[in-house]
Amino acid sequence: MAGIRSLLPILAFLLTISAQALEPLTPELADKIGPDESNLWFEAERMEKILQDNGRTLNSPELQGYLQQVQNSLYPEWQGRLRVKIIDDPVYNAFAMPNGTIFIHSGLLARLENEAQLATILAHETGHAIYRHGYQLRNSADGLAVISSVAMVINPLAGIMGIFAQSAGMYGFSRDNEREADQAAFVRIKQAGYDTRETVRTFNSLAEEAQASKDDKAPPYLFTTHPRLEERIDSFNRLLEATPLTNKELGTTRFDQATRELRQTQLQRDLQSGRYTQLIIALSKPENRARYGAEADYALGEAYRLRKQDGDLALSKASYGNALIAKPGHTGAMRGLATIAYRDGQLENAQKLVELILQSPEITESEAGFARQLQKKISSKRNADTTTSTTSATPKEELK
Amino acid sequence: MKTFLKSIMALSLCLALAACATWEKVRENKPEEDPSQSMSFTAPQNWMKLNALPANASNWRFTRDSFKLQEVVISYDNPTAVVFNITGILNNDIALKVDEDQDPSELADLFLGEIKKTNKDLAIQVIERSPTTIAGQEGFKLVLSWKNPKGLDYQQEIIGTVYKGKLLVASFAAVRKNFWSRDYPIYQQVVQSVRIK
Numbered sequence: 001m002a003g004i005r006s007l008l009p010i011l012a013f014l015l016t017i018s019a020q021a022l023e024p025l026t027p028e029l030a031d032k033i034g035p036d037e038s039n040l041w042f043e044a045e046r047m048e049k050i051l052q053d054n055g056r057t058l059n060s061p062e063l064q065g066y067l068q069q070v071q072n073s074l075y076p077e078w079q080g081r082l083r084v085k086i087i088d089d090p091v092y093n094a095f096a097m098p099n100g101t102i103f104i105h106s107g108l109l110a111r112l113e114n115e116a117q118l119a120t121i122l123a124h125e126t127g128h129a130i131y132r133h134g135y136q137l138r139n140s141a142d143g144l145a146v147i148s149s150v151a152m153v154i155n156p157l158a159g160i161m162g163i164f165a166q167s168a169g170m171y172g173f174s175r176d177n178e179r180e181a182d183q184a185a186f187v188r189i190k191q192a193g194y195d196t197r198e199t200v201r202t203f204n205s206l207a208e209e210a211q212a213s214k215d216d217k218a219p220p221y222l223f224t225t226h227p228r229l230e231e232r233i234d235s236f237n238r239l240l241e242a243t244p245l246t247n248k249e250l251g252t253t254r255f256d257q258a259t260r261e262l263r264q265t266q267l268q269r270d271l272q273s274g275r276y277t278q279l280i281i282a283l284s285k286p287e288n289r290a291r292y293g294a295e296a297d298y299a300l301g302e303a304y305r306l307r308k309q310d311g312d313l314a315l316s317k318a319s320y321g322n323a324l325i326a327k328p329g330h331t332g333a334m335r336g337l338a339t340i341a342y343r344d345g346q347l348e349n350a351q352k353l354v355e356l357i358l359q360s361p362e363i364t365e366s367e368a369g370f371a372r373q374l375q376k377k378i379s380s381k382r383n384a385d386t387t388t389s390t391t392s393a394t395p396k397e398e399l400k
Numbered sequence: 401m402k403t404f405l406k407s408i409m410a411l412s413l414c415l416a417l418a419a420c421a422t423w424e425k426v427r428e429n430k431p432e433e434d435p436s437q438s439m440s441f442t443a444p445q446n447w448m449k450l451n452a453l454p455a456n457a458s459n460w461r462f463t464r465d466s467f468k469l470q471e472v473v474i475s476y477d478n479p480t481a482v483v484f485n486i487t488g489i490l491n492n493d494i495a496l497k498v499d500e501d502q503d504p505s506e507l508a509d510l511f512l513g514e515i516k517k518t519n520k521d522l523a524i525q526v527i528e529r530s531p532t533t534i535a536g537q538e539g540f541k542l543v544l545s546w547k548n549p550k551g552l553d554y555q556q557e558i559i560g561t562v563y564k565g566k567l568l569v570a571s572f573a574a575v576r577k578n579f580w581s582r583d584y585p586i587y588q589q590v591v592q593s594v595r596i597k
Contacts, residue, residue, distance in 0.1 A: 274514060
């Protein structure tokens, strides 16, 4: 035991040395990395395969192609070697593997507003890979200490990623590492012609949502457990102040077109996963709703109706109303209103709405089935009400 | 004498172990009933019945080969216990509250939300969400699919309703290849045998 103790200072010294800054990766250097790092890259590729095999990565060649195109425009000298993958998960997160593969969660991708914001996330995460932060963290004493916290924070992927997560940036790197990645990202975003103000807006809007949902039991971001978002905002603000604004490219139309399907699917996924508060926070902003059309108002109505907090039903009705204004005859919105009317005892209204739903040419078989179930409930309640009012009448009232 | 004592001790040990077994074979089509005697069903004959948590007097789990290959689950309990029995994960943050008059469509959405929140490490896909009946009660049906960490495809059917203020749920989960189609008819027999009083 004493022998081991005497080795500790040497071990600490070795760890400190290995944690020192490394030369940034270039395509040429990537071909000459040492066996240790090479093993880490091999592990990263294995993890990518596992994520793909168990259905955690989204299989959408078009969207994948678009993300890769944005990444290639940020890092043209890598000629597509820095891959981008989408994780099918509603959590707002992104992380870099040591081999340069960037994983962006579908929840975060759906929440971004334009291509410049996407570029911010990709360039920041790639900055970690270029500066080999994962490899540094893996070799440092800090890296060993974070294993248990990683398992708690990245719960959805902890089982798959295991201790490898420590080097995938899912825990979050040191402040210096983060600043280094910000600087690298800022340069690339500017070079690619994007509006650099979007770097701050990206993290600002994520921080707003994090703040608004801080009391929720399931925080929407990995970053909410660390004060990282505020630090990113400060860091990018400093970079903005030091650099004159030259470009104003946002790429909103391209981004909207490429992510339209994903954003619609993500609304559905958020509802299915019971992420009502997160959905309400995101869709409460009119500019966010405008990007989705009637489906956003409908999803907001559903989120309020299913969350069932004080005042939610009134807000739900208003949102369904907006969905019906945007798309008259929206069966989902009518269905939601019918359920609320039934719950409020407005049986006639509920009945009328159900009849309208059943007459809709767009209705699916299962929607029709559920509507008929509600119709039966309305009928039986109406019959019960009639019976009760008849039996409860006093002889005098009956005479009247 | 020593040999006799040893035999007695060995026999006692065997009996004790048998009594403590975490599962037992369903030897006859014997009806199972919850403690309040509000619901009953017939267990699948020759399948294994779990005798340990999450199973209990109101939550049953059966399998033919292994719980990792196929399982039939029947629950008549509060939402926390039912989700525990279906997922095997105890989640004390279940927000779902059931009431007798609940619309099955809404119940389907809320129940699915709880299942997905509890089973965060699985990328669950919804294949079907439709109305159905169980024991003559209007209810919902969900058909889900997912892959386990080794990439094996699973499928699950969950049907549920509310009866006397409790959730009544039947579920069948199995490896999609071979096991799903082979054992689905057995699950259907169990569902058809569910009675409420």
